[in-house]
Amino acid sequence: MSTITAADKPWLQQYPAGVPAEIDPSRYRSLVALMEESFGKYAERAAYSFLGQEWTYREVDEASRVLAGYLQSLGLQRGDRVAVMMPNVPQYPIAVAAILRAGYVLVNVNPLYTARELEHQLKDSGAKAIFIIENFAHTLQQCLRATPVQHVVLCAMGDVLGAKGWIVNLVVRHIKKLVPPFHLPGAVRFNDALTRGRRAPYRPVEVGPDDVAVLQYTGGTTGVSKGAVLLHRNLIANVLQSEAWNEPVMKKIPPGQQPTAVCALPLYHIFAFTVNMMLSMRTGGKTILIPNPRDLPAVLKELSRHTFHSFPAVNTLFNALLNHPQFDTVNWRNLKVSLGGGMAVQAAVAKRWLERTGCPICEGYGLSETSPSASCNPVTNTEFTGTIGVPLPSTEMKCVDDEGNEVPQGTPGEIAIRGPQVMAGYWQRPDETAKVMTADGWFRTGDIGVMDERGYFKIVDRKKDMILVSGFNVYPNEVEDVVAQCEGVLECAAVGIPDEHSGEAVKLVVVKKDPALTEAHIREFCEARLTGYKRPKVIEFRTELPKTPVGKILRRELRDNKPTTS
Template sequence: ATLLHRNILANVLQNDAWLQPALKKPPHVDQLFIVCALPLYHIFALTACYLLAVRAGGVNLLIPNPRDMAGFIKELSKYQVNSFPAVNTLYNGLLNTPGFDKLDFSKLKTSFGGGMATQRPVAEKWLAVTGCPLSEGYGLSETSPTLTCNPADADKFSGSIGIPVPSTWLSIRDDDGNELPLGEAGEICAKGPQVMAGYWNRPDETANVMTADGYFRTGDIGVMSPDGYTKIVDRKKDMILVSGFNVYPNEIEEVIASHPGVLECAVIGVQDARSGEAVKAFIVKKDQGLTPEDVIKFCATQLTAYKVPKQIEFRTALPKTNVGKILRRELRDEKKAAAA
């Protein structure tokens, strides 16, 4: 994705404008202090941590190895942080590490979830422990990255990706590029000064993701409510087709994650002779006594029958990017290779 200087600078200013209401909340902070537990080569860290701190004359606390949770917590104990951008898996990992609940978060003004879907059980526990609501946002490398976010001074988790940042337009469209009515699911398309110039030396690919009226096709399925808040349904390519019904992994993962015996989970579609595809869940246990039957029964109380996982596989860890985003693609590729 080719990002011009003006794309990046526009997004820094958009993020800065978003941050201001949170900074006005008491107590007063003389210098913005941001936790940066993301690799700086990733667009989330580059814009929302590093360059935002430069713009604000702030400080970045660099955490080279956030997977070392005990070491991470030891570093956090030395400072009073104001802004905490991270992915859902990182928030969840910290919350499940001894000593995190003893830290001083009296000056934490905003926690910004991005990079992957933020799960309600994690957001609610984060608020209970830190006293700071989790504001989920949304964006891509192609958009520098921020397109939307919940207000920085929100007092609770909304379950949506919020509203567009300044100078940004969002449009929910069907496969033919037609705008859909509010409340209907379709592809999220966006326009604004932070949208890339195009894919490097790939005019064909650039043309595939741009609409005739200049909107960027994100590849994500979303629904916009009458008040302008958008909820991500899932990635188009992650959708599972069970007996002709669309099933989205995000919904199932949020239910499974709310089980007290589950630490992390991921859901994919696998081939099934009867239904075409079936739902399979990969789970890292918190409670070692957890059984597949426990998970299936729990899901059956909260999900329509065709959405309930038919297969459960327990693992000690799930594949992730260096940012901490769970890679469903790797799990799908494993299953395809095994089948072949």
């Protein structure tokens, strides 16, 4: 791949005033150094809010230090992997800080995994210990013997809620019945681990920028799930890039108000891990932990209690909130940044969000392999661009052909990224790493995009999702963006299906907002807005779209599964 020169970076002209072209990733030796600076600097500030209770930076510091001592007492060696399988509860950031401070590697695990998926990740990572919330302990029980895990720390929703904790646990276990029976002999309860840790001295470990911090497993959409190796310096770089990018609007927070972020995306996902937890840690912000973003009444009730300034989310969550009757019980007017990522933000959703909150959705782009943020729209923009914005400070992006040659401006090509946030490779998979990483540090994303003359990039789709109709490329995102603007449509997704005449045809799956919506109405709408070969040949109505826990629509399931009609 050719090298980009300064003259090839038109995006720098789009940076808001005060945003630097470069950040200094060597500012901290490790995430541990970053966290410990904040523990001292912001000791009396609230770090986390959960179910009406707050924890200060000092309390997180003390609990994680004690927990690090407990982990070291187990005989784990520096660099050993420790898994965390929990929703957004306070034990999550405490465990993360403890794992990193003790010199170990964090393995983020989706708590909704099946036993098969969990077994793969624990075996692949070689995790020797796991923190797991009891709601999913039955899953671990099914596969534990087949994994290298030797130590299990069991957490419960009410562990750190003091006097009301037992009430919370009673409701979760016996009224809502969210904890299936399990048997994990030898497992240690979280609070017991803290007690034992107070008797086990914590020994600080010197952690450096090139040490592995996190194994972040990809969704496995192109095959078996792989662990992206994120070094301390990768994550530090992305935290500093995100901070610099948000600064033009975050500096407008009134004096005396603590920067506060809503964490509705799961912390095991790299988006929330970096842009919520670690960025808030760096800036001394408070994080509102939302354990279940699908419980919209609970989310809105919680948010109605707070003044908040930052809200990272995915298009499906923005859309669901906008369509909830209790949306206006929340004061959205303090919002400075609404960050959209994980999937394409639709123009219709962005338009309504700006109208209802006064804060534009600022769409960005990234992957597990880039810690995750690679590009973003300027936070000072008020118009929705329909793009993924421009590369962040210290980041280069370009579009390349199958041979790795840069394509002309405006021509679709695979997006390649180079910057300090790009992973070291895939965990113990040099063959897979070689497929996506070049000798000079470029990461090939598998996403097809175009760059315009201003340096803005637009995703036109993933290679595998592209639909080929009689030799013409159809990008599902374009079809979805058009149909989402049709009155009566709540959500939609487009996929390719086999067709004997054209090779493939477009199938559109729609969730109705208005029961009166008809197939004929959608066809008429598409006819006016899409050229012939892009129009859906098959239209199917469903009650819901299959999604990952983060809210990404699972297109492959729409190709494979039988419909559930509404």
